[in-house]
Amino acid sequence: MATSLQSDQEQLAKPVQELAEVNGNEPPARYICRDGDHNEIIDANASFSSSIPTVDLLLLSSHSTPENEKEAEMEKLGSALRSWGFFQATGHGIPSSFFDELRDVAKEFFDLPTEEKLKYAGVEGSIDSYGTDSIISDNQVFNWSDRLYLLVRPEHQRSLRYWPDNPVRFREILHEYTMKTSLVVQSTLKAMARQLGLEKNYFVNQLGDQDRAYARFNYYPPCSRPDLVYGLKPHTDGGVITIVFQDPEVEGLQVLKDGQWVKVPIVPYTLLINVADQTEIMSNGIFKSPIHRVLTNSERSRISLAMFFAPENEKEIEPADLLIDEIRPRLFRKVKVKDYEEEFFQSYAQGKRGIDWAKA
Numbered sequence: 581m582a583t584s585l586q587s588d589q590e591q592l593a594k595p596v597q598e599l600a601e602v603n604g605n606e607p608p609a610r611y612i613c614r615d616g617d618h619n620e621i622i623d624a625n626a627s628f629s630s631s632i633p634t635v636d637l638l639l640l641s642s643h644s645t646p647e648n649e650k651e652a653e654m655e656k657l658g659s660a661l662r663s664w665g666f667f668q669a670t671g672h673g674i675p676s677s678f679f680d681e682l683r684d685v686a687k688e689f690f691d692l693p694t695e696e697k698l699k700y701a702g703v704e705g706s707i708d709s710y711g712t713d714s715i716i717s718d719n720q721v722f723n724w725s726d727r728l729y730l731l732v733r734p735e736h737q738r739s740l741r742y743w744p745d746n747p748v749r750f751r752e753i754l755h756e757y758t759m760k761t762s763l764v765v766q767s768t769l770k771a772m773a774r775q776l777g778l779e780k781n782y783f784v785n786q787l788g789d790q791d792r793a794y795a796r797f798n799y800y801p802p803c804s805r806p807d808l809v810y811g812l813k814p815h816t817d818g819g820v821i822t823i824v825f826q827d828p829e830v831e832g833l834q835v836l837k838d839g840q841w842v843k844v845p846i847v848p849y850t851l852l853i854n855v856a857d858q859t860e861i862m863s864n865g866i867f868k869s870p871i872h873r874v875l876t877n878s879e880r881s882r883i884s885l886a887m888f889f890a891p892e893n894e895k896e897i898e899p900a901d902l903l904i905d906e907i908r909p910r911l912f913r914k915v916k917v918k919d920y921e922e923e924f925f926q927s928y929a930q931g932k933r934g935i936d937w938a939k940a
């Protein structure tokens with residue numbers, strides 16, 4: 581018994597990438613949580629009336645955009661975040677050659693031998709780490725994926741010891757990407773505030789001076805039974821806003837829209853941006869933090885990079901006063917960011933939504 585538990589734990593500590601190679605991709609029982617529900621998935625391109633909307637950030641932020649065009653783009657952003665919680669951003673100012681480099685360094689990292697990658701495995705209690713799901717409960721079902729998780733903001737809190745120095749360009753590229761996406765977040769949050777009739781810096785101010793951002797490089801190895809496992813189980817994100825750089829060739833991400841799973845298409849060189857729970861709270865439920873999941877694939881691995889932006893830990897958040905009235909009563913309590921995030925992770929491990937804990 582003890583031996584089987586021990587070997588179970590040893591296997592668990594193993595990256596899924598290695599497990600996939602050794603086991604010929606056959607998923608062990610602890611990863612199995614689906615029952616072949618493939619057919620219900622809607623292909624956004626083929627049959628859903630509208631796919632995730634595209635918003636041009638340049639139109640939103642440029643001083644030379646005519647006012648009526650700016651308003652129209654703003655409306656598009658607002659409606660995307662009310663109904664999908666997601667939008668595809670163009671006009672973000674990041675050159676396509678930079679995305680190619682980002683993709684290359686991420687791929688080169690995951691292509692390293694396991695021992696090399698395990699140099700970045702976190703010690704107990706460290707946020708930054710390379711590895712697979714941590715064990716939180718006995719009956720947990722595991723994701724068929726590995727990840728490298730790094731705090732990237734505030735800069736002085738980075739643990740560079742966990743930032744790969746192989747490939748050599750990794751750190752520089754991630755630093756630059758953090759700078760670029762932070763600007764995108766600032767301009768998006770301003771547009772979001774204006775769309776809700778709030779002062780334009782409302783959300784930016786909520787982030788505080790010591791706002792945080794985390795980079796999560798996801799690696800989804802192929803799996804011989806993609807119908808049985810999740811690359812990433814259904815979840816919402818716990819911060820304020822997330823920017824996803826999807827694999828440019830391999831699909832897998834899906835969003836739950838009006839009770840149906842909709843495939844998120846790959847649109848090369850756009851940034852996929854989604855609302856996270858703390859924006860749902862601050863907007864009093866007007867902007868939706870979408871439930872999304874990732875499916876695996878039997879032939880190809882998939883890599884994505886999610887950047888999670890969140891307020892400084894000590895901040896308190898609550899619905900903006902202006903968004904509470906008789907028609908729309910207060911939906912959420914005032915919560916401390918640190919407490920919310922703790923609750924969020926506990927809830928996720930138990931298959932529940934953290935945001936329910938913050939309900940008024």
Ligand SMILES: O=C(O)CCC(=O)C(=O)O
Binds near residue numbers: 796798826883885
């Ligand atoms: O892999 C993806 O496309 C999305 C990843 C994601 O949802 C996450 O890391 O929270």
Ligand SMILES: [Fe+2]
Binds near residue numbers: 815816817872886
């Ligand atoms: Fe996510």
